Amino acid sequence: MNGDYVVGGVFSIHFSIHTAIHNYTSKPEPPQCTGSVDARELRFSRAMIFAIEEINNSTELLPGIRLGYQIHDSCGSVPVAVHVAFQLSNGLEPAFHPGESCSRSGMVMGVVGESGSTPSISISRIIGPFNIPQISHFATCACLSDKQQYPTFFRTVPSDQFQAVALAKLVKHFGWTWIGAVRIKRVADIIRSSTAVGIVAFTSGGDMKVLLEELARDPPLPRQWIGSEAWVTDPNLLRFGFCAGAIGFGIQKSVIPGLRDFLLDLSLSEVAASPLLTEFWEDAFNCKLRKHAAVGENVCDGTEDIKKLQSPYTDTSQLRITNMVYKAVYAIAHAIHNVVCQKTNSTFQCDKHSKLDSKQVLHELKKVNFSKNGYDVSFDANGDPVAFYELVNWQISDKGVNELVTVGYYDASLPKGQEFRINRNLSWVEGSEKVMKTA
Incomplete structure (x- = not known):
């Protein structure tokens, strides 16, 4: 969407790319995403659009200014993330016209994303020299706090540095003395044969999914899983029943008024206008839009009810990382506001013709300090937020399935x-319950 100032977004809406074999006799095709749409990441990208539309309707933040957006799918791939970073740095027009004067910089004013640390590192190394600020909602690698290497990187999610300390304190808190730590390949058999009852899994959701799928083939004896945020709050992994009783840290659960209605407000014409939404819709409802349908295939006719759809896209009961996206968008908006808006009496006057440079936005981002929906947003000298985690526990519900329950918190x-x-009481491995006292 066009706007007076444009914000970039990068999400891993797909998690793999098509592997092409190049014969060097013709120009290589651009990398193509493969696999199904990650509905949670789609929700993240839609939350960014929701936040921008909310800001555009605000009379207090950037009044009279229209923010635009350019959102990309990195496929969770470094080569694609690099390609996207160059696009966001190089300008927003498909062609350059030397006879025309530029009223403002062609690059985006800031970038929200990426979801993973490795693609975020690649993006930051490219856009950093252009002084384009980047705010990730989910990249937690402690390395990104190094401002010598990543001077324009910020994040609304706490660094793993805090989570590593918190996990160690959690293990010490409960007096566990013999635990395993999951970090390596081919660990499934080691877990099955190990005498360690407690296992700390500090890993990504994607890697944990692979490990749990392998373990599910021949489930081990019950283990007490201690998890990092990236997987322990992932709704896609709750289906692994043998992990009941898992405990770990999660980003604070939050409420974003109006977001659920926005996510569910999808008409068939709006879906048809977006290849990504089309792919999601066709997968979710097992039908084909009329323009894609072959003879005999089930055609989507608009009677599909997204309100009844059981999907991470529609599930807003546990908004955690989604709020990190929301806060990142608002942080960039506040930084732009502080450059182009002046307060006159009790109202703000904003100049949408101001020649805004991303370096100015970067400078203001370092100073932002505001509250939205009751959640504070600010960054320390390393671009990190204050570390606050909920302590979460996988508990068996009345329906016999794992559900995520908040049982406490950790405030660094x-x-x-x-x-x-x-x-709150915790459910441990094999469903035993015990009231734990604080140390």
Whole structure:
């Protein structure tokens, strides 16, 4: 969508790319995403659009200014992420006209994303020299706090540095002395044969999915899983029943008023206008839009009810990382506002013709400090937020399936020894319950 100032977005809406064999006799085709749409990542991208539309309708933040967006799918791939980064840095027009004067920079004012740390590193190395700020909602590698290497990188999600310390304190808190730590390939057989009852899995959701699928072939004896945020709050993994009782850290659960209605407000014409939404819709409802349907195939006719769809896209009961996307968009908007808007009496006057440079946005981002929906947003000198986690537990529901339950929290800003608060019973491995006292 066009706007007075444009914000970039990068998400892993697909998780793999088509592997092409190049014969070097013709120009290689651009990389193509493969696999099904990740409905959760689609929700992240739609949340970015929701936030921008909300800002565009605001009379307090950037009044009279229209933000645009350019959102890309990186396929969770470094080569695609690099390609996207160059596109966002190089300008937003498909062609350059030397006879025309430019009223403002062609590059985006900031980038929201990427979801993973490795693609985020690649993006940051390219857009950093152009002074384009990047705010990730889900890249947690501690390495990204190094401002010598990543001077324009910020994030709304806490660094793994805090989570690693928190996990170690969690293990110590419960007095566990013999645990395994999952970090390597081919660990399924090791887990099956190990005498360790507790297993710390500090890994990505994608890697954990592969491991759990392998373990599901021949489930091991019950283990107490201790998980990092990337997988322990992933709704796609709750189906692995043998992990019941898992405990770990999650980003704070949040509420974004109006988002659910926005996500569900999809007409068939709007779906048809977007290849991505078309792919999601056809997969979700097992039908084909009329323009794609072959003879005899089930045709989508508009009677499909997205409100009844059981999908991570429609599930807004556990908004965690989605709120990190929402906050990232608002942080960029506040930074732009602080450059182009002046307060006159009690109202703001904004100049949409101001020649805004991304370096100015970068400078203002370092100073933003605001609250939205009751959640504070600010960054320290390393571009990191204050580390606050919920302690979450996989508990068996009345329906006999795993559900995510918040049982306490960890606040890194509190004095040493007071970071943990556990306020609900935990379900442990094999469903046993025990009331745990705080240390």
